[in-house]
Amino acid sequence: MDIKEAIKERHSVRQFKDLPVKSEDREKLEALIKDCNEESGLNIQLITDDPECFDTFLAHYGKFKNAKNYIAMVGSKSLEKLDEKCGFYGQKIVLEAQALGLNTCWVAGTYGKGKCKANKNADEKIVCVIALGYGENQGLAHKSKPLSKLCSVPEADLPDAPAWFREGLEAAILAPTALNQQKFLVSLEGDEALITTKGGMMTQLDLGIVKYNFEAASGHKAR
Numbered sequence: 001m002d003i004k005e006a007i008k009e010r011h012s013v014r015q016f017k018d019l020p021v022k023s024e025d026r027e028k029l030e031a032l033i034k035d036c037n038e039e040s041g042l043n044i045q046l047i048t049d050d051p052e053c054f055d056t057f058l059a060h061y062g063k064f065k066n067a068k069n070y071i072a073m074v075g076s077k078s079l080e081k082l083d084e085k086c087g088f089y090g091q092k093i094v095l096e097a098q099a100l101g102l103n104t105c106w107v108a109g110t111y112g113k114g115k116c117k118a119n120k121n122a123d124e125k126i127v128c129v130i131a132l133g134y135g136e137n138q139g140l141a142h143k144s145k146p147l148s149k150l151c152s153v154p155e156a157d158l159p160d161a162p163a164w165f166r167e168g169l170e171a172a173i174l175a176p177t178a179l180n181q182q183k184f185l186v187s188l189e190g191d192e193a194l195i196t197t198k199g200g201m202m203t204q205l206d207l208g209i210v211k212y213n214f215e216a217a218s219g220h221k222a223r
Contacts, residue, residue, distance in 0.1 A: 011139030087208020103135030168218030
C-alpha cells in the first residue's frame with residue numbers, strides 16, 4: 001500500500017479486536033516514532049496493552065471497544081507550533097499504521113487524561129492520543145464540505161492547476177479533523193500551496209494533519 005492508498009483507505013475506527021499489536025508492527029512503529037521525535041522535538045510514545053486510558057465514561061459514550069493501545073502525542077509547552085507538529089507527525093504515524101494493517105482514531109477529549117501512561121516532564125503536555133489496533137471494521141468515509149469552502153481556487157479553474165496541487169488537495173480533503181469541522185482553506189499562490197485555518201478548538205492540530213496529507217500526496221511542501 002502506497003501513501004495515497006493509505007490516505008484513501010484510512011477512516012476512523014473505535015472498535016478493535018481483542019488482539020495485541022504484533023511485535024513486527026510495533027517495532028516498525030517505534031522506529032518511525034523515534035525518527036519523528038528526532039526530527040520534530042516531540043516526545044511521541046507508543047503505549048500498548050493499557051485498557052485504563054479508555055476506561056472512562058466519555059470513552060464508553062464514544063463507543064470505544066478494546067482500545068488498549070494508543071500513541072500519545074506529547075511535547076514541550078514551549079515548542080513552537082506544538083499542536084500543529086503533533087497533527088503533522090501523528091498523521092505520518094497513522095498512515096504508516098494503516099499501511100501495516102492497523103486502524104486508528106484521533107482522540108482529543110474522550111479518554112482519561114489522568115490515566116494516560118505516557119511519560120512527560122513538568123514542561124510537557126499530552127496534546128492528544130491516537131487509539132490503535134486491528135479494527136472490527138474499516139470505518140466509514142466522512143462527509144465533506146463543498147470544495148468551494150475548502151479551496152480558494154474556483155472549481156472551474158482546478159483542471160488548469162498543477163497536477164501536484166490537485167493531488168494534494170484531494171488528500172487534504174480526506175484528512176480527519178476534530179468533529180469533522182474541516183476549518184481549513186487550501187490556496188495556490190504562484191507555485192506554492194498555502195494551507196490556513198479559520199481558527200477554533202483543535203484547529204491547529206487539524207492543520208498539521210491536513211498539511212501532512214497534502215505534502216505526502218503531492219510531494220510539495222505547504223506553507
